[in-house]
Amino acid sequence: MALRPPAECRDMTEVRAEIDRVDKALVDTIAERFGYVERAWQLKLEARQEANVPWRNQQVIDKVRARADEKGVPADLCEALWRQMIGWFIQYEEEKLRHRIEGQSR
Template sequence: MTERLKAPVDCTTREDVRYEIDRIDNAMVELLAERWQYVDRMWQIKNNAAEAVVPWRIQAVIDNVRKRAGELGMPPELAEALWRQIIGWAIQYEEEKLRAREASPSTDKTTD
C-alpha cells in the first residue's frame, strides 16, 4: 500500500480526507484484484461444483477477518459483511466455472 500522507487526525479539510480515502481505495482494489487471481486459480484445481462451498474454510476466513478487524479498530461486523460478499462472489464464480467445465467433457482438469 502507498505510504500514508496524513494521519486521520492531521486531515484538516474534506479534501485531505477524500485524498487519503481515494489512496486507500486504490490500494484495496489492487489487493482485491490479487486475491481474485487466487480465486480464479482455485476453481481450476477443484474437481466439481460441489467443492465450491467449503463451510469450515468460510468460517475460518470470517473468524480471521473479524479478529483482525477488531485488532485494527474496525467494526468486526462490517468486516464480516464485506468478506461474506466477497466470498459469495467467489463461490458463485467457482460454481459457474466448474459447471461449465463439467458440461464440457473434453476439458482436462488441472490436478494438485
C-alpha cells in the same frame, strides 16, 4: 500520493484524497485475491472438489473478525463485507466449474 494519517487531514479535500488512495489499494488487494480464486477453481476442478467449502468460509470469517478486533474496526462490518465477497467468489467458482464440467462431458 502521500500517506496522511486521518488526524493530520486539514480539510475534506485531503480526507477524500486519502479515501481515494485507500480505495485504490483495496481494489488492488481484491485483484490479488481474485488471482488466487482463479487458481482455486482450477485446482478444485482437478480434484473434483466443490466450490463452496463451509468450514473454510467460517475459518476465513473468524480470522477476519479477529483481525478487525486487533485493528479497532467493527468486526460486524468486516464480516458483512467478507460474507458478500465470499458469496460472490463462490458463485464465480461454481459457474467456472459448471462450464468446465459441462464442456468435458460433451
